[in-house]
Amino acid sequence: MAKDGGLLCVMNDIAPACDRRDYEAWYQQDHILDRLATPGFQHARRYRRLNGPRAEFLTFYETATPQVLCSAPYMKRLAEPTAWTARMMEHFRTMSRSICRVALDDGQAGAGGLLALMANNDAPSDGLEAQLAAVLAQPGVTRVRLWRGDPSVTVPSPEEKLRPGGDASFATIIVVEGTNAEMIQAALLAQGVTAAPTFYSLIFASPEKSMKEETP
Template sequence: MLAIWSDVGPEQETDYLHWLTREHAAERVGVPGFEAARVLRAELPGTCRYLILYELADPSVLAGADYLARLNAPTPWSSRVMPILRNFARGGGRVVAEAGAGQGGSLLALRLDRAPAGEAGPLQAIVAEDRICAARLIAVDAARTEVSTREKALRGGDGSFPGLLLIEATDADALRRALARHAAAVRDLGGEPAEATAYATAFALRGGAGTAG
Protein backbone atom coordinates (compact mmCIF):
# COMPACT_ATOMS: atom_id res chain seq x y z
CA MET A 1 0.00 0.00 0.00
CA LEU A 2 0.91 3.65 -0.36
CA ALA A 3 -0.44 6.25 2.08
CA ILE A 4 -0.36 10.00 1.42
CA TRP A 5 -1.49 12.79 3.75
CA SER A 6 -2.04 16.46 2.95
CA ASP A 7 -3.97 19.51 4.15
CA VAL A 8 -5.58 22.11 1.90
CA GLY A 9 -7.17 25.45 2.66
CA PRO A 10 -10.99 25.63 2.71
CA GLU A 11 -10.95 27.88 -0.34
CA GLN A 12 -8.89 25.27 -2.24
CA GLU A 13 -10.83 22.18 -1.21
CA THR A 14 -13.27 21.96 -4.13
CA ASP A 15 -10.52 22.29 -6.73
CA TYR A 16 -8.45 19.71 -4.83
CA LEU A 17 -11.35 17.23 -4.79
CA HIS A 18 -12.10 17.83 -8.46
CA TRP A 19 -8.44 17.18 -9.23
CA LEU A 20 -8.51 13.92 -7.26
CA THR A 21 -11.82 12.61 -8.58
CA ARG A 22 -11.60 13.86 -12.17
CA GLU A 23 -7.93 13.36 -12.97
CA HIS A 24 -5.41 12.27 -10.37
CA ALA A 25 -6.89 9.03 -8.99
CA ALA A 26 -7.60 7.74 -12.50
CA GLU A 27 -4.08 8.68 -13.59
CA ARG A 28 -2.58 6.78 -10.68
CA VAL A 29 -4.61 3.58 -11.01
CA GLY A 30 -3.72 3.67 -14.69
CA VAL A 31 -0.11 2.97 -13.68
CA PRO A 32 0.68 -0.77 -13.87
CA GLY A 33 0.77 -2.15 -10.32
CA PHE A 34 -1.59 0.47 -8.85
CA GLU A 35 -4.78 -1.50 -8.25
CA ALA A 36 -7.08 0.91 -6.39
CA ALA A 37 -7.28 4.39 -4.88
CA ARG A 38 -9.28 5.54 -1.87
CA VAL A 39 -9.60 9.15 -0.71
CA LEU A 40 -10.58 9.77 2.92
CA ARG A 41 -11.33 12.99 4.81
CA ALA A 42 -10.26 13.47 8.43
CA GLU A 43 -12.99 14.08 11.00
CA LEU A 44 -11.27 17.22 12.28
CA PRO A 45 -13.49 20.32 12.57
CA GLY A 46 -11.94 23.30 10.87
CA THR A 47 -9.23 21.28 9.11
CA CYS A 48 -9.33 20.01 5.51
CA ARG A 49 -7.04 17.00 5.88
CA TYR A 50 -7.07 14.13 3.42
CA LEU A 51 -5.55 10.67 3.33
CA ILE A 52 -5.14 8.81 0.04
CA LEU A 53 -4.58 5.05 0.20
CA TYR A 54 -3.38 3.17 -2.87
CA GLU A 55 -3.44 -0.61 -3.10
CA LEU A 56 -0.33 -1.89 -4.87
CA ALA A 57 0.42 -5.19 -6.55
CA ASP A 58 3.90 -5.05 -5.00
CA PRO A 59 6.03 -2.38 -3.27
CA SER A 60 8.47 -2.48 -6.19
CA VAL A 61 6.05 -0.41 -8.29
CA LEU A 62 6.90 2.61 -6.10
CA ALA A 63 10.28 2.86 -7.80
CA GLY A 64 9.20 1.34 -11.11
CA ALA A 65 9.72 3.07 -14.42
CA ASP A 66 6.00 3.59 -15.13
CA TYR A 67 5.26 5.32 -11.82
CA LEU A 68 8.42 7.42 -11.85
CA ALA A 69 7.58 8.56 -15.38
CA ARG A 70 4.27 9.95 -14.06
CA LEU A 71 5.92 11.57 -11.04
CA ASN A 72 8.46 13.28 -13.28
CA ALA A 73 5.87 14.57 -15.77
CA PRO A 74 3.08 16.13 -13.68
CA THR A 75 0.02 17.39 -15.53
CA PRO A 76 -0.72 21.13 -15.54
CA TRP A 77 -3.44 20.54 -12.94
CA SER A 78 -1.06 18.55 -10.72
CA SER A 79 1.57 21.26 -11.12
CA ARG A 80 -0.95 23.79 -9.79
CA VAL A 81 -2.14 21.63 -6.88
CA MET A 82 1.14 20.23 -5.55
CA PRO A 83 2.54 23.53 -4.19
CA ILE A 84 -0.64 24.27 -2.16
CA LEU A 85 -0.55 21.00 -0.20
CA ARG A 86 0.48 21.38 3.44
CA ASN A 87 1.63 18.89 6.09
CA PHE A 88 2.37 16.47 3.27
CA ALA A 89 3.56 13.01 4.30
CA ARG A 90 4.03 9.94 2.15
CA GLY A 91 4.98 6.32 2.80
CA GLY A 92 4.52 3.07 0.93
CA GLY A 93 5.53 -0.51 1.42
CA ARG A 94 4.33 -3.99 2.27
CA VAL A 95 1.35 -5.07 4.37
CA VAL A 96 3.16 -7.20 6.94
CA ALA A 97 0.15 -8.25 9.02
CA GLU A 98 -3.62 -8.08 8.66
CA ALA A 99 -6.76 -9.40 10.26
CA GLY A 100 -10.39 -9.23 9.23
CA ALA A 101 -11.55 -8.36 5.73
CA GLY A 102 -13.03 -5.61 3.63
CA GLN A 103 -13.41 -1.88 4.17
CA GLY A 104 -15.49 -0.01 6.73
CA GLY A 105 -17.23 3.33 6.49
CA SER A 106 -14.68 4.75 8.95
CA LEU A 107 -10.94 4.23 9.07
CA LEU A 108 -8.38 5.02 11.73
CA ALA A 109 -4.87 5.75 10.49
CA LEU A 110 -1.96 6.00 12.89
CA ARG A 111 1.65 6.56 11.86
CA LEU A 112 4.13 4.44 13.80
CA ASP A 113 7.59 5.49 14.97
CA ARG A 114 9.16 2.20 13.88
CA ALA A 115 8.58 -0.36 11.15
CA PRO A 116 6.27 -3.16 12.28
CA ALA A 117 7.65 -6.68 12.17
CA GLY A 118 4.37 -8.40 11.41
CA GLU A 119 2.74 -8.56 14.85
CA ALA A 120 -0.58 -10.24 13.99
CA GLY A 121 -1.71 -10.88 17.58
CA PRO A 122 -2.73 -7.28 18.39
CA LEU A 123 -4.63 -7.04 15.12
CA GLN A 124 -6.60 -10.19 15.83
CA ALA A 125 -7.62 -8.78 19.21
CA ILE A 126 -8.65 -5.46 17.67
CA VAL A 127 -10.84 -7.00 14.95
CA ALA A 128 -12.61 -9.09 17.59
CA GLU A 129 -14.13 -5.86 18.92
CA ASP A 130 -17.68 -4.90 17.99
CA ARG A 131 -18.11 -3.26 14.56
CA ILE A 132 -14.43 -3.56 13.62
CA CYS A 133 -13.97 -4.91 10.08
CA ALA A 134 -10.24 -5.16 9.48
CA ALA A 135 -6.80 -4.04 10.64
CA ARG A 136 -3.52 -3.81 8.76
CA LEU A 137 0.11 -3.03 9.50
CA ILE A 138 2.29 -1.52 6.77
CA ALA A 139 6.09 -1.38 6.90
CA VAL A 140 7.30 1.57 4.81
CA ASP A 141 9.99 0.94 2.21
CA ALA A 142 11.94 4.17 2.66
CA ALA A 143 14.33 3.62 -0.25
CA ARG A 144 11.51 3.29 -2.76
CA THR A 145 9.28 5.94 -1.16
CA GLU A 146 11.88 8.70 -0.94
CA VAL A 147 13.06 8.80 -4.56
CA SER A 148 13.44 12.41 -5.73
CA THR A 149 10.95 13.45 -8.45
CA ARG A 150 9.56 16.60 -10.05
CA GLU A 151 6.32 16.27 -8.09
CA LYS A 152 8.22 16.10 -4.82
CA ALA A 153 10.20 19.19 -5.79
CA LEU A 154 6.92 21.06 -6.43
CA ARG A 155 5.81 20.30 -2.86
CA GLY A 156 9.06 21.49 -1.33
CA GLY A 157 9.64 18.47 0.91
CA ASP A 158 7.66 15.48 2.16
CA GLY A 159 7.21 14.13 5.67
CA SER A 160 7.91 10.44 6.25
CA PHE A 161 7.14 7.66 8.72
CA PRO A 162 8.46 4.08 9.11
CA GLY A 163 5.17 2.28 9.71
CA LEU A 164 1.41 2.60 9.63
CA LEU A 165 -1.55 1.05 11.45
CA LEU A 166 -4.94 1.06 9.71
CA ILE A 167 -8.16 -0.02 11.42
CA GLU A 168 -11.50 -0.22 9.56
CA ALA A 169 -14.90 -0.04 11.26
CA THR A 170 -18.55 0.56 10.50
CA ASP A 171 -18.43 3.90 12.34
CA ALA A 172 -16.05 6.30 14.08
CA ASP A 173 -17.33 5.56 17.57
CA ALA A 174 -16.41 1.90 17.16
CA LEU A 175 -12.88 2.95 16.21
CA ARG A 176 -12.53 5.11 19.30
CA ARG A 177 -13.79 2.36 21.61
CA ALA A 178 -11.42 -0.21 20.10
CA LEU A 179 -8.49 2.18 20.30
CA ALA A 180 -9.19 2.93 23.96
CA ARG A 181 -9.39 -0.79 24.83
CA HIS A 182 -6.15 -1.62 22.99
CA ALA A 183 -4.12 1.54 23.68
CA ALA A 184 -1.28 -0.39 25.34
CA ALA A 185 -0.92 -2.72 22.35
CA VAL A 186 -0.92 0.22 19.96
CA ARG A 187 1.87 1.86 21.96
CA ASP A 188 3.82 -1.39 21.81
CA LEU A 189 3.57 -1.19 18.01
CA GLY A 190 5.10 2.30 18.08
CA GLY A 191 1.95 4.40 17.86
CA GLU A 192 0.52 7.06 20.14
CA PRO A 193 -3.26 6.60 20.48
CA ALA A 194 -3.77 10.28 21.27
CA GLU A 195 -2.53 11.12 17.77
CA ALA A 196 -4.99 8.81 15.99
CA THR A 197 -7.55 10.38 13.68
CA ALA A 198 -10.72 8.89 12.22
CA TYR A 199 -11.34 9.28 8.49
CA ALA A 200 -14.45 8.86 6.35
CA THR A 201 -14.31 7.69 2.73
CA ALA A 202 -14.91 10.48 0.22
CA PHE A 203 -14.08 8.67 -3.04
CA ALA A 204 -12.81 5.31 -4.24
CA LEU A 205 -11.70 3.98 -7.61
CA ARG A 206 -10.40 0.61 -8.76
CA GLY A 207 -8.13 0.05 -11.72
CA GLY A 208 -9.96 -0.72 -14.96
CA ALA A 209 -13.05 1.29 -13.92
CA GLY A 210 -12.84 3.87 -16.65
CA THR A 211 -9.27 4.77 -15.76
CA ALA A 212 -6.66 6.34 -17.94
CA GLY A 213 -4.22 3.76 -19.28
Protein backbone atom coordinates (compact mmCIF):
# COMPACT_ATOMS: atom_id res chain seq x y z
CA MET A 1 0.00 0.00 0.00
CA ALA A 2 1.24 3.48 -0.83
CA LYS A 3 2.72 5.66 1.89
CA ASP A 4 0.23 8.27 3.17
CA GLY A 5 -2.75 6.08 2.31
CA GLY A 6 -5.51 5.67 4.87
CA LEU A 7 -5.89 2.78 7.28
CA LEU A 8 -8.71 1.90 9.66
CA CYS A 9 -7.59 -0.61 12.30
CA VAL A 10 -10.27 -2.29 14.42
CA MET A 11 -9.60 -4.70 17.29
CA ASN A 12 -12.36 -6.30 19.35
CA ASP A 13 -13.45 -9.14 21.54
CA ILE A 14 -17.01 -10.44 21.54
CA ALA A 15 -19.29 -11.23 24.46
CA PRO A 16 -19.48 -14.89 25.58
CA ALA A 17 -23.20 -14.89 24.78
CA CYS A 18 -22.59 -13.90 21.15
CA ASP A 19 -23.37 -16.62 18.61
CA ARG A 20 -20.04 -16.96 16.79
CA ARG A 21 -21.70 -18.40 13.70
CA ASP A 22 -23.90 -15.31 13.52
CA TYR A 23 -20.85 -13.09 14.08
CA GLU A 24 -18.93 -14.68 11.20
CA ALA A 25 -21.95 -14.62 8.89
CA TRP A 26 -22.55 -10.94 9.68
CA TYR A 27 -18.94 -9.96 9.05
CA GLN A 28 -18.61 -11.79 5.75
CA GLN A 29 -22.11 -11.40 4.31
CA ASP A 30 -22.98 -7.90 5.52
CA HIS A 31 -20.29 -5.76 7.13
CA ILE A 32 -17.25 -6.31 4.91
CA LEU A 33 -19.36 -5.91 1.77
CA ASP A 34 -20.92 -2.72 3.11
CA ARG A 35 -17.56 -1.17 3.91
CA LEU A 36 -15.91 -2.19 0.64
CA ALA A 37 -18.80 -0.62 -1.28
CA THR A 38 -17.86 2.76 0.24
CA PRO A 39 -15.97 5.00 -2.23
CA GLY A 40 -12.25 5.00 -1.46
CA PHE A 41 -12.17 1.68 0.43
CA GLN A 42 -9.72 -0.57 -1.41
CA HIS A 43 -8.94 -3.66 0.66
CA ALA A 44 -9.93 -5.46 3.87
CA ARG A 45 -8.32 -8.14 5.98
CA ARG A 46 -9.52 -10.07 9.01
CA TYR A 47 -7.38 -11.92 11.54
CA ARG A 48 -7.89 -13.98 14.71
CA ARG A 49 -5.50 -13.93 17.65
CA LEU A 50 -3.12 -16.81 18.24
CA ASN A 51 -1.59 -15.37 21.42
CA GLY A 52 -0.77 -12.06 23.05
CA PRO A 53 -2.39 -9.22 25.01
CA ARG A 54 -4.61 -7.57 22.40
CA ALA A 55 -8.21 -8.38 21.43
CA GLU A 56 -9.21 -11.65 19.77
CA PHE A 57 -10.19 -10.17 16.42
CA LEU A 58 -8.29 -7.74 14.20
CA THR A 59 -9.77 -6.16 11.08
CA PHE A 60 -8.23 -3.45 8.96
CA TYR A 61 -9.34 -1.54 5.91
CA GLU A 62 -7.00 0.19 3.47
CA THR A 63 -8.33 3.39 1.88
CA ALA A 64 -7.07 5.58 -0.94
CA THR A 65 -6.40 8.47 1.47
CA PRO A 66 -6.98 9.09 5.19
CA GLN A 67 -9.69 11.60 4.24
CA VAL A 68 -11.88 8.72 3.01
CA LEU A 69 -12.37 7.84 6.69
CA CYS A 70 -14.16 11.11 7.41
CA SER A 71 -15.89 11.41 4.02
CA ALA A 72 -19.63 11.97 3.67
CA PRO A 73 -20.34 8.50 2.17
CA TYR A 74 -18.52 6.73 4.99
CA MET A 75 -20.04 8.86 7.75
CA LYS A 76 -23.49 8.15 6.28
CA ARG A 77 -22.86 4.41 6.60
CA LEU A 78 -21.78 4.88 10.22
CA ALA A 79 -24.87 6.95 11.00
CA GLU A 80 -27.20 4.47 9.26
CA PRO A 81 -25.93 0.97 10.08
CA THR A 82 -27.71 -2.07 8.71
CA ALA A 83 -30.12 -3.77 11.10
CA TRP A 84 -27.71 -6.71 11.39
CA THR A 85 -24.82 -4.38 12.26
CA ALA A 86 -26.88 -2.57 14.89
CA ARG A 87 -27.73 -5.91 16.49
CA MET A 88 -24.13 -7.18 16.45
CA MET A 89 -22.63 -4.02 17.98
CA GLU A 90 -24.06 -4.85 21.42
CA HIS A 91 -21.78 -7.92 21.51
CA PHE A 92 -18.53 -6.00 20.93
CA ARG A 93 -16.10 -5.75 23.85
CA THR A 94 -12.67 -4.08 24.37
CA MET A 95 -13.16 -2.25 21.10
CA SER A 96 -10.42 -0.09 19.59
CA ARG A 97 -10.85 1.91 16.41
CA SER A 98 -7.76 3.71 15.09
CA ILE A 99 -7.82 5.96 12.03
CA CYS A 100 -4.30 6.09 10.66
CA ARG A 101 -2.02 7.34 7.96
CA VAL A 102 0.40 4.80 6.46
CA ALA A 103 3.93 5.85 7.42
CA LEU A 104 5.73 2.73 6.15
CA ASP A 105 4.75 -0.31 4.09
CA ASP A 106 7.60 -2.40 2.75
CA GLY A 107 8.02 -6.01 1.68
CA GLN A 108 5.93 -8.65 -0.11
CA ALA A 109 2.18 -8.03 0.03
CA GLY A 110 0.22 -11.13 0.98
CA ALA A 111 3.29 -13.33 1.39
CA GLY A 112 2.76 -14.29 5.04
CA GLY A 113 -0.30 -15.61 6.86
CA LEU A 114 1.02 -14.59 10.28
CA LEU A 115 0.97 -11.09 11.67
CA ALA A 116 2.56 -9.59 14.78
CA LEU A 117 0.95 -6.38 16.01
CA MET A 118 2.14 -3.85 18.60
CA ALA A 119 0.00 -0.81 19.43
CA ASN A 120 0.50 2.03 21.89
CA ASN A 121 -0.07 5.72 22.53
CA ASP A 122 3.57 6.56 23.22
CA ALA A 123 5.40 9.24 21.28
CA PRO A 124 7.07 7.55 18.28
CA SER A 125 10.75 6.88 18.84
CA ASP A 126 13.40 8.27 16.54
CA GLY A 127 14.66 5.66 14.12
CA LEU A 128 11.59 3.40 14.30
CA GLU A 129 11.30 3.19 10.51
CA ALA A 130 14.99 2.23 10.25
CA GLN A 131 14.47 -0.45 12.91
CA LEU A 132 11.59 -1.92 10.95
CA ALA A 133 13.57 -1.88 7.71
CA ALA A 134 16.21 -3.96 9.50
CA VAL A 135 13.51 -6.32 10.81
CA LEU A 136 12.36 -6.91 7.22
CA ALA A 137 15.80 -8.20 6.29
CA GLN A 138 15.55 -11.06 8.81
CA PRO A 139 14.47 -14.66 8.02
CA GLY A 140 10.77 -15.39 8.41
CA VAL A 141 9.71 -11.75 7.89
CA THR A 142 7.89 -10.83 4.67
CA ARG A 143 6.46 -7.37 5.28
CA VAL A 144 6.66 -4.48 7.77
CA ARG A 145 4.13 -1.71 8.27
CA LEU A 146 3.90 1.38 10.44
CA TRP A 147 0.57 3.15 10.92
CA ARG A 148 0.27 6.46 12.77
CA GLY A 149 -2.97 7.85 14.15
CA ASP A 150 -4.13 10.87 12.16
CA PRO A 151 -6.00 13.38 14.37
CA SER A 152 -6.85 15.54 11.33
CA VAL A 153 -9.32 12.93 10.05
CA THR A 154 -10.28 11.21 13.31
CA VAL A 155 -13.92 11.86 14.15
CA PRO A 156 -16.17 9.89 16.54
CA SER A 157 -18.13 7.05 14.98
CA PRO A 158 -21.91 7.28 15.40
CA GLU A 159 -21.83 3.49 15.86
CA GLU A 160 -19.82 3.89 19.08
CA LYS A 161 -23.00 4.54 21.08
CA LEU A 162 -24.19 1.04 20.11
CA ARG A 163 -21.15 -0.64 21.68
CA PRO A 164 -20.77 -1.14 25.45
CA GLY A 165 -17.71 0.56 26.90
CA GLY A 166 -16.91 2.94 24.06
CA ASP A 167 -13.93 2.85 21.70
CA ALA A 168 -10.21 3.16 22.42
CA SER A 169 -7.63 4.18 19.81
CA PHE A 170 -3.89 3.97 19.30
CA ALA A 171 -1.38 6.54 18.08
CA THR A 172 1.24 4.08 16.80
CA ILE A 173 0.64 0.62 15.35
CA ILE A 174 3.48 -1.63 14.20
CA VAL A 175 2.65 -4.64 12.03
CA VAL A 176 5.13 -7.33 11.00
CA GLU A 177 3.98 -10.09 8.66
CA GLY A 178 5.80 -13.34 8.12
CA THR A 179 5.83 -17.10 7.97
CA ASN A 180 7.17 -18.10 11.41
CA ALA A 181 6.19 -16.58 14.77
CA GLU A 182 9.46 -17.44 16.53
CA MET A 183 11.50 -15.88 13.73
CA ILE A 184 9.35 -12.74 13.76
CA GLN A 185 9.81 -12.43 17.53
CA ALA A 186 13.57 -12.94 17.21
CA ALA A 187 13.81 -10.36 14.43
CA LEU A 188 11.99 -7.76 16.53
CA LEU A 189 14.15 -8.36 19.59
CA ALA A 190 17.35 -8.28 17.53
CA GLN A 191 16.46 -4.76 16.37
CA GLY A 192 15.50 -3.50 19.82
CA VAL A 193 11.71 -3.65 19.38
CA THR A 194 10.83 -4.93 22.84
CA ALA A 195 7.06 -4.31 23.03
CA ALA A 196 5.10 -7.54 23.51
CA PRO A 197 3.43 -8.41 20.19
CA THR A 198 0.08 -10.07 19.66
CA PHE A 199 0.21 -12.73 16.96
CA TYR A 200 -2.72 -13.10 14.60
CA SER A 201 -3.58 -15.60 11.86
CA LEU A 202 -5.20 -14.45 8.61
CA ILE A 203 -8.82 -15.58 8.16
CA PHE A 204 -9.95 -13.39 5.25
CA ALA A 205 -8.47 -11.03 2.65
CA SER A 206 -10.54 -9.23 0.02
CA PRO A 207 -9.28 -8.67 -3.53
CA GLU A 208 -7.52 -5.33 -3.78
CA LYS A 209 -9.30 -2.68 -5.84
CA SER A 210 -7.30 -0.76 -8.41
CA MET A 211 -7.41 3.02 -8.65
CA LYS A 212 -9.19 2.54 -12.00
CA GLU A 213 -12.01 0.71 -10.21
CA GLU A 214 -12.35 3.68 -7.85
CA THR A 215 -12.92 6.11 -10.71
CA PRO A 216 -16.62 6.69 -11.55
